[in-house]
Amino acid sequence: MAIIDPRHAARQLVFERIFRGATLSAAILVLAVLGGVGVSLVHGAWPAVSHFKLAFITREVWNPVTDQFGALGPIYGTVVTSLLAMLLAVPTGFGIALFLTELCPPLLKRPIGVAVELLAAVPSIIFGIWGLFVLAPVLQRHVQPWLISHLGHLPGIGPLFKGPPFGIGIFTASLVLAIMVLPFIAATMRDVFDTVPPMLKESGYGLGATTWEVIWNVVVPHSRVGIVGGVMLGLGRALGETMAVTFVIGNSHRISASILAPGTTISSAIANEFTEAVGDLYTSSLIALGLLLFLITFAVIAAAQAMLSRLERRSGAVA
Amino acid sequence: MSRRSLRKFKNGVFLTLSLFATLTGLACLAAILWTLLSHGLAGMSWHLFTQMTPPPGSSGGLLNAIYGSAVMTLLGILIGSPIGVLAGTYLAEYGRSSRLSAVIRFINDVLLSAPSIIIGLFIYEIVVVRMGHFSAFAGALALAVLAIPVTLRTTEDMLNLVPSGMKDSSAALGAYPWRTTLSVLYPAARSGIVTGLLLAISRISGETAPLLFTALNNQFWSTDLDGPMANLPVVIFQFALSPYKEWQDLAWAGALIITATILVFSISARVLLALLQAERGSGR
Numbered sequence: 001m002a003i004i005d006p007r008h009a010a011r012q013l014v015f016e017r018i019f020r021g022a023t024l025s026a027a028i029l030v031l032a033v034l035g036g037v038g039v040s041l042v043h044g045a046w047p048a049v050s051h052f053k054l055a056f057i058t059r060e061v062w063n064p065v066t067d068q069f070g071a072l073g074p075i076y077g078t079v080v081t082s083l084l085a086m087l088l089a090v091p092t093g094f095g096i097a098l099f100l101t102e103l104c105p106p107l108l109k110r111p112i113g114v115a116v117e118l119l120a121a122v123p124s125i126i127f128g129i130w131g132l133f134v135l136a137p138v139l140q141r142h143v144q145p146w147l148i149s150h151l152g153h154l155p156g157i158g159p160l161f162k163g164p165p166f167g168i169g170i171f172t173a174s175l176v177l178a179i180m181v182l183p184f185i186a187a188t189m190r191d192v193f194d195t196v197p198p199m200l201k202e203s204g205y206g207l208g209a210t211t212w213e214v215i216w217n218v219v220v221p222h223s224r225v226g227i228v229g230g231v232m233l234g235l236g237r238a239l240g241e242t243m244a245v246t247f248v249i250g251n252s253h254r255i256s257a258s259i260l261a262p263g264t265t266i267s268s269a270i271a272n273e274f275t276e277a278v279g280d281l282y283t284s285s286l287i288a289l290g291l292l293l294f295l296i297t298f299a300v301i302a303a304a305q306a307m308l309s310r311l312e313r314r315s316g317a318v319a
Numbered sequence: 320m321s322r323r324s325l326r327k328f329k330n331g332v333f334l335t336l337s338l339f340a341t342l343t344g345l346a347c348l349a350a351i352l353w354t355l356l357s358h359g360l361a362g363m364s365w366h367l368f369t370q371m372t373p374p375p376g377s378s379g380g381l382l383n384a385i386y387g388s389a390v391m392t393l394l395g396i397l398i399g400s401p402i403g404v405l406a407g408t409y410l411a412e413y414g415r416s417s418r419l420s421a422v423i424r425f426i427n428d429v430l431l432s433a434p435s436i437i438i439g440l441f442i443y444e445i446v447v448v449r450m451g452h453f454s455a456f457a458g459a460l461a462l463a464v465l466a467i468p469v470t471l472r473t474t475e476d477m478l479n480l481v482p483s484g485m486k487d488s489s490a491a492l493g494a495y496p497w498r499t500t501l502s503v504l505y506p507a508a509r510s511g512i513v514t515g516l517l518l519a520i521s522r523i524s525g526e527t528a529p530l531l532f533t534a535l536n537n538q539f540w541s542t543d544l545d546g547p548m549a550n551l552p553v554v555i556f557q558f559a560l561s562p563y564k565e566w567q568d569l570a571w572a573g574a575l576i577i578t579a580t581i582l583v584f585s586i587s588a589r590v591l592l593a594l595l596q597a598e599r600g601s602g603r
Contacts, residue, residue: 012495019497020413026405027414027423030471033464034426037437040444095340103334104341112341114589119348121585123525125552126351126578129559129570134354179347186344210330233432240434242528243556267436267528274443274532290440297434305428 037294045288047280056288062253062269064277069285071292073253077170077263078293081245082238084174084259085181089238090231092178093185100186101193102211102219113190120183128247131176132168136248139175140167144260159257166250170263173249180244181234188230192223192311226311232304240297242267266293352578359575362568367576372538372554375563381573383540387548388577391455391534392524394544395462399523400516403467407474412500424475431468438464439529447533455541455548458534465526466519473515477508480599510595517588521581527552551577 048056048069059070100113144165151161196219204214220227250262251272264272266289277283366380373379406423414420442461447453481504489499505512535547536554551573558570 012498016495016497019500020409023405023409023413026402027409027419029402030406030423030427030430030467033441033467034430036445037433037441040441041437044440044444092340092343095337096344098337099341103337112345115345115348117589118582118585119344119351121521121581122348122351122578123527123552123581125525125527125555126355126574129555129574130351130354132559133358134350182344182347210326212330212333213326215333236432240432240436242434242436243552246556247560267434270436270440271528271531274440275535287440287444290437293434294437297432297437298429301429301432302425304432305425309425309428 041287041291041294045284045291048284048288049291051281052285056285057292060253060255064273064279064282067279067281069281071266071285071289073255074264074266074269074289075292076255077173077249078239078265078267078296080259080263081170081173081177081249081265082235084170085177085238086231086235088174088178089182089185089234093182093189093230093234094227096182096186097189097193098215100190102215113187116183116186119179120187123243124180124241125243125247127176127180127244131172131244131248135175136167136172139172140165144171147260160259163256163258163261165260166262168248168250169261170249170256170259173245173263173265174259176244176248177238177241180241181237184237185230185234188233188308189223189227192226192230193219195226195311196222223311225307229304229307229311232300232307236297236301236304239300240267240293242271246271266290355571355575355578358568358571362572363575367569367572371540372549372558372569373565374538375561376565378565379569381551381554381569381576383537383549384551384554384573385576387455387534387537387541387550388524388552390542390544391459391462391530391548391550392520394456394459395466395523396516396520398459399463399466400470400519402463403470403515403519404474404512406467407471408478408500408504410471411475411478412496412504427468427471430464431472434528435461435465435526436528436531439531439533442529443532450545453533453535453547454545455534456544458530458548458550459544461529461533462523462526465523465529469519469522470512470515473518474508474512477511477515478504480511481507510591514588514591514595517584517591521584521588524584525552525577525581527556531556 052059052069055070057071057075059068060072061068061070062073063069096116100109100116104112144167147161148163148165152158200218200222201214204218209217245265246268249264249268251264251268252262253264253269256263270286270290270293274283274286277286366378368380368382368385370378370380371383372381406427410420410424414423438461442457442464446457446460450457485503485507486499489503490496494502530550530553534550534553536557537547537549539549541548555570555573555577558566558573561567
């Protein structure tokens, strides 16, 4: 019964090893890329980090002429724009997800879902150019003067809305960011809402609850982890978003109390200044900014992924 | 107000708000597309595709930028997607439940959402600094790094959708896993993997940040992969922020071209995926 030719079998085994080795090395390359990103950023940032030490992240000064660099301005700008964007995008995204899963006529469900996903496919530079030429003038002429005259004198929140209406600045950047992360948040929340077992919702309706009561008391608690995961994923996007912000932030390293004033973010500072940076310390400081951004976004995205994958496993176990 | 009508009122308020949220999202998309069309179509002409980017204050086209974008995107896909597909194959076939795969899956998801400017800095450090100058090749590498996670994820998902009976049948005939993968799994998951490629193309062809300090820009026609090369996103960035009317018009035209291209790719990916699901749904 010599059906199997031993030479043939041996050759098959060689191919098998080659193929397996190729797939394994490609998989390991993915790990290596992330490791390489970390190592190369640390290497590039080292001159700045060893020169300024911890003061790098606590100082506001950013002066290429005297070679003094501190990251507080960009850190502040990144955090504030992202948080403001989330403040606007999370409720809106929640609303869209809710509309798509609970209210939308089945006929419109697909088109609207696709439209939201198309918004996610629009490249960020388009949001930037749109923000600069369309959104900023509108804000400057109509929205910001109103904010300044109506909210600028209130105690407590007044200082947030002081100063001339620049058009560009932290506020405009936050708005553009909010529009950009909206589709990610909406899509993740929709997917999470879809994992809620219909039985649970039916039970709620059976007890006489209104649609909103079912959503708030059944759907939301059941998909809590996924909602937080989706929000964190959106936050990770917002923190690292570069081009859209670069167009409308104004690139000022000074921290201003007013959200209408120009500012800067980590990514927009790198995008604006990297190719023009002369001197090792300047370049290195910008890479150090990149390292900071890498660490922050890595933490946020990793947390988001951990939450979402826990959810996936759970819903997998139920189904 | 009775308790019942209060509840109904609250219900109505929140559902109306959710309708408004959806309308807001759709309005944003419409506003962006409308601006693109109205500004971009005004600047559309044959010159865009026949002339180079002009010096300030004169008219010209975007030919070198379009060429550069096409070359770098293509090269990025050619380098990145085989790695993504192979790694996805490993996760789906060889290391389905190993510890290493779990780590790689996690890292890949992180890379999928990592800021692209970081990837630009990474390539700058390991390629541009080593070579001593900016180059189209470095730009293509940066795009390749961005293409890997997209293709990996789709490939793994699509291979997992192939019925295990097909794999078992192949194994029962005495085929080694490599043979099964190449002759049974890849053909079965073909349209899914192509979807991944389309998604990767639409992801990387609009990327600007990673090209800023890898491929840089070039005002002239260049086919030299070893030197700076013009590309649409960076040209749009520079021209839009310039004070010259001609440059701004070109930026809008470029923005329209790039968005249209990306939407075409991403819509065809979606259509392909829908066809795939329909095929599966019909009981094949």
